[in-house]
Amino acid sequence: MSGTADLSTSWTFDEWFVVALARTIQDREVVFHGFGSPCAQVAMHVARRTHAPNMLLIEGAMYAVNPDPPFIPPTSNDASLKRGAAYSMRFEEFFDAACRGDVDRMFLSGGQIDRYGNTNVTAVGPLEKPKVKLGGGGGGCNISATIGSLTLWTTRHRSGRTLVESCDFITDIGHVTPAGDREVLGYTGGGPQWLVSELGIFDYDESGIMRLRQLWPDVTVDDVLAATGFGLVVADDVGSVDPPTSEELRAVREVDPLGVRRSEFDPAELDRSFSVSA
Amino acid sequence: MSGTADLSTSWTFDEWFVVALARTIQDREVVFHGFGSPCAQVAMHVARRTHAPNMLLIEGAMYAVNPDPPFIPPTSNDASLKRGAAYSMRFEEFFDAACRGDVDRMFLSGGQIDRYGNTNVTAVGPLEKPKVKLGGGGGGCNISATIGSLTLWTTRHRSGRTLVESCDFITDIGHVTPAGDREVLGYTGGGPQWLVSELGIFDYDESGIMRLRQLWPDVTVDDVLAATGFGLVVADDVGSVDPPTSEELRAVREVDPLGVRRSEFDPAELDRSFSVSA
């Protein structure tokens, strides 16, 4: 294990999770998160402070460009989130950029996610009388079509109700929908590239189907298969997620002193802790 | 004659002309002029200082709302033209307002104008090899379709080459075009309501055809007919243009100390002067 120092001799799962999300960002990418996405939000600032200093970070719901917030608050449009930004986009300016293909990456989650990375944030159960009315999709049903790459994430994989055979409602576009794939639909965006869950890290194969690539050290392939509602592709070389570096952990702790990232996890997940000797 | 005082015992034609233009504005209207239109520009400020204090004056090319410029400069987008305005519209904000029908009146001129008030500001002569390439239409070919009412004006009626049987090129929409009338074209704007020329003041009859309503005192009906390239309708009750009030003349002189309105006239027209004893 490389890069671990005093600071990082031990860490919690929520810290490692946002580090894994951060690593899906490449330097010089234009990156956006939606509202209500503390893990993605923290991850973007971690990436900008570590391996992606030249990314263009668009703070979701504030549309502030490259801010240095003093802390991440529990709501996505507090003024603290534009501190240090020389410029904030107008609402339409961001969404236009996303629709014309000028945004390279967006973080996206869902109450349900199918094998192709279609997501449901609208309603679980029949649309006319839903079992659970979820909050809604924000701008996703348009911009998921055109943004360069999507990093999906969920902290509820283990429930068995999140990675499903078929979404009750498709709010945001994955690789293939019942109406056809992205080429048929005329969509210029590349679709889901990564999915990070509390069980593992996944990419998508050439058919656009989710594929297990890395496991957290306390998770087995069988754990993942049991929690996944469709026949998952497993890569030949499933590895373990690289531990966080001290630089990454320091960034997480500095960016998110209030720990808003933790609000995404079941309490049991927050008890998962790790150390260099683990 | 009412309202004339010392100030207004004598006046020049250019002063009277802009007063006549100003009178086509009603109080509480939202009114716009295009660039390169000093007579209309002066007229709008005269109206706001006299009979239309509650008009919304949109300063053309600056898109400033209700400014009080210290003088009218010879170019339409000098910063002096937004002095005193609490707000300047964005370019798109004005044009959107015009397209959705939120602008009540626009002043519009043309190198050629036909009986229906179609205007040509593009080119005189064959399009492929024009005799005179005019400047161009600005936003007219769209917003002349949707703005509430148009006040047309020309200072070149006498030339015989301006009010023509048929425009060589239709840049802006009058009441009836070769492709049909406003109802056929689906246009919500009312089209030309007034035309003010250095020979007289005209409105449009129920067929959308230009009709002589008032004459300047030194002009006869025959003068107008001779200068007009189509069979003009003459109202039963052609009258004389009401002389300017002292308030109107004072407004003209205060608004336009540089006399930019005069740049629209042939020198001979500027020699026309009037007085209460005339």
Add this chain to the structure above:
Amino acid sequence: MFVDSDKRMSLADAAALVHDGDVVALGGGLSARLPMALVRELVRQGRRDLHVVGSAHSIDVDMLIGAGAVSVCEESYVGFEQDLGLAPAYRRAAEEGTIRVKESCCVTILTQLRAASMGVPFLPVRGIKGTDVPRLHSEYAEMTCPFTGDVLVVVPPLRPDVALLHAPMGDARGNLVMEQPYVLDEHFAQASRSVIATVDRLVDTDDVAGFGVTIPGHFVRAIVEVPFGAHPASSYPGYAYDRRHMDTYVKAARTPEGMGGYLQEWVLSGDESEYRVRVGEESLDRLTSWTESDDAWKELFA
């Protein structure tokens, strides 16, 4: 457009300009610059059958639904993010079928408002195809691009009857000064038949001009000064959002009884000055303390 120079009126008179059945656009977003004083007044006046439209919202929409004022909800999101979770009254009404859910998308609503602003009867969007969103929107159509042959979803104009906006500052003419994000407020102002605005503070026209006008008065039909008129949402640079009050609301709203109790205690029992008394000077002062230091700011969310 609204050319009068003095559009000040009482909150009750302003809210009375909203009618049962109106399509109502709610300004601001999530926990910021929500027109809460107007929302509360609409509840007091017992407004019904509203069709609310907007992007991502929270307590404003949820409270109107909980009060029975809404028949159609056309927002892109209603909720309290990860922090306080799903919107209780919205969720209940949607699951029980007591409102019609026409969930939309930020881009779609923006595009429909643009169609209204631009005076055109349709506009295309890039996405939507392949999703289930059209199941909620029989008004959408598809068209083939004459240049590329692409088939795109096209949407009709959205012209709200009234937009309810809150700004930290404004003048008697209705000029409004806001901080970013303006969210859809500018588009609401341009596309709606009228705007009713509340401001935390009424100032002179010279002041609004000095700060820079965000929404010009010619879109505004009525303006009302209501201190803390966005509470419990934020209205920067004045005050942060009141997370404790939001939490109180969300917990109460989880049952119809709790919802009724909240409305009785906070909304129906008095007017806005009584509301501020009930919230308490200490709580309100605390929300303005964010300017003191980063730590003071952070403490508001701890």
Add this chain to the structure above:
Amino acid sequence: MFVDSDKRMSLADAAALVHDGDVVALGGGLSARLPMALVRELVRQGRRDLHVVGSAHSIDVDMLIGAGAVSVCEESYVGFEQDLGLAPAYRRAAEEGTIRVKESCCVTILTQLRAASMGVPFLPVRGIKGTDVPRLHSEYAEMTCPFTGDVLVVVPPLRPDVALLHAPMGDARGNLVMEQPYVLDEHFAQASRSVIATVDRLVDTDDVAGFGVTIPGHFVRAIVEVPFGAHPASSYPGYAYDRRHMDTYVKAARTPEGMGGYLQEWVLSGDESEYRVRVGEESLDRLTSWTESDDAWKELFA
């Protein structure tokens, strides 16, 4: 988007990013904030076959045409208003057929830029039908609205290869600060493949943030500090337009010989620092004197 933090370069290197045959958007309008230093540098570098697009312009477009740099002119207006009249080189080139005139309309160009910005392959406009403008634009089409049955003209996206913008102030990252009217500059920035900017003054990022950024640096590929870079156009709050110089230009440009003489004297004989010397300190100082009093301001136009 352009994420580099330092985009400063020489005027020559910046202008070299414009290629023969490019679709070039010219910022500003009429006599204000025209990118004249870039225009002059393109003339010095002998650029050819440019397709210029924009709204209402004057000496920028006319000079490029007079220098033989333009093959297609797609502006809504080229001229010197009532004051100095028709654009001499544009008029001559149009009448002699040495350029292709694709005269357009402010609304149409705005709509085409919006289509590019929004990432859609077509957008409708309300007008145009009944005019002769489509004779200049075989690329337009008509579509029937699926909601109303109205037939509207639809236009394709306009995506300039490069936008040349001038601002009074900017920073090394390319953030630009402008005064209203921004004209189409924001839309050019969003719709174009890149922006090349000149500024009268380069300042720190804190300064541009304090004044308020109009065009963000992520659209800007190159930025060059050129004092009086808009001359003889205005660049408020710095300087008014130079009406005397405009008059000199218009008189000279009325003949090919005069045009050649003007270019030789003012453009080809030296770089921008020599241009400023030739214009003269006294003249330039005079243009900044508008701040002294209304009378001083007015005198600039007398």
